[in-house]
Amino acid sequence: MTKIEWAHAGLGQGETWNPIRANNDPMGSPTRIGWHCEKVSPACANCYAERQNMAGARGGTRYPYKAAHRKNGSIQVYLDEKTLLAPLRWKTPRGIFVCSMTDVFGDWVLDEWLDKIFAVAALCPQHIFIFLTKRPKRMREYVNTYARFARILEARVSLPNFDHALPKNWPLPNIWFGVTAEDQQRANERIPDLLGTPAAIRFVSCEPLLGAVDLRRINFQPNLWIDCIDRNWPERFAQFGAGRGLDLVITGGETGPGARPTHIDWERSIRNQCAAADVAYFRKQIGEWKAVCEMSQEEIDACYHPAPESAPDATRRAKVRSIVMHRDGAVFDNPIASGAFEGGKGAMTMFRVGRRRAGHLLDGKAHHEFPDYERRR
Template sequence: MPDTKQHVWNPWHGCRKISPGCRNCYVFRIDHQHGRNPEAIGRTASFALPVLRRRDGRYRIPPGERLFTCLSSDFFLEEADAWRDEAWALIRMRSDLRFFLVTKRIDRFTVALPPDWGEGWPHVTVATTVEDQPRADSRLPVFSVLPIRHKVIFCEPLLGPLDLSPHLKGLRPHSVVVGGESGPGARPCHYDHVLAIRDQCLRAGVGFSFRQTGAVFVKDGRTYRLPRPLQGSQARKAAIDTAPAPDTGPL
């Protein structure tokens, strides 16, 4: 991984499940473990994190670093509409940082989009998740026409065979990232499905990264159950990436 430091910025917390990839959501699991309601959506105490300063006036997060945004929610969640203008304003102010947004609600991308967004701010990358074929076929046509400079497709958790070929040529994302599902009740990630997506990316001239195996990994007819610390390292050992892994956030 590059040396640039990574940070997580959760301006709000809480979400609602909207598709099969949400079934084993880690936010819901962690909230339930702590007796919290994961569907109680609210601003967090770290809302202003990007612009917080030290006593000497310097930003707490120095220029050039990365902020993975809304990992405990969805940036385009309906219940966050009232706060998104302010969040966009903070992102605009810190054009010296690199923001990474991942969403399952790409159809809501243009809700309250900043007036100066144009073809996209150069310091913002947007990724949409497509965990199965219905999600790919509904989300990627929307994603393809949106004014975003840096686009990434997340096939995570990968829940079955996935044909991205009809979408890759017109979309031309920076890369496609594939990963299995982690945590209790994880559904299997099949290596054959991972390789098939890699081949589609090679044919389309799109970068590919295998991010993690997931907790239940099926390869050559054998099922492997992997603890969390090994899921990323085993994916890297496969050595099937066709481009450097993009900035996709902590495993």
């Protein structure tokens, strides 16, 4: 069972599944088993999976997520055949976030391993398998490779119960593909490849959201834009998807040490874009930083030490860090700094209240929608 709220995919129970592992001894007698990945994006800066891997409490190689450790042989990445079979044993339907501790389409993941992972998905129609990547070019190539489905069916022969009834079509109806788009640049770079990947459901995870993202203006070639959230695509964009754009958009702020703030207007904009296009919207969490406009008076009071009884009107000392953030991402540590509250910049005071206290409501409302999946099966 995972705490990642969207991983249950509307089925009520969510799991993470990590059959791609790494160990610290390529010579065959490892002392530590964990995971491996390589950073590709601003969203990776405070990677949760790397933190877990470094801490080594519940497994972990203790190596940071750097290509050098794989290339110089300090670690060995492999497909863990035991973990691979786990979904076959889960009888109740679950949403399964595939390879939450790495990027499943990283170039250290062999095509043969992917074939086996997809073969398990083919044998488990009761589950939904969710693939989220920051490397959508590889995803698009892998999925669109000629005879891919035949190779997956071949790979399934090495698995138990391989003669289960199998889906007839590729892509599999129980697979969701998604990309991370933490800002407009990453949205422009990644979403066109997502739309070129056939899938039952396509989604974008804007988490951690680090900048404004306009899904209606994806700049996929110089001076050419597509509206990727529009359900009724013009015929000429059919090359990017079977006549439709995105099915689900997830947003969330960053959590953990060094967490960066998310401007509330960025989230409001994505929420509004989804509502206008009738696309499911899931707001995961606010993050560590909460905008003052989302806080009650009690919450704001809790960010300050009480004033001394002898001077009840004295300026109170803050208990937590506060900043002023602009819509363009500029951050001011000092609210009286020049320009901090300049008009027209969307200046917003934010307090570092912590993930739990920040919660997940946006303008007082929970947004936990999923696409109409049954309609697509």
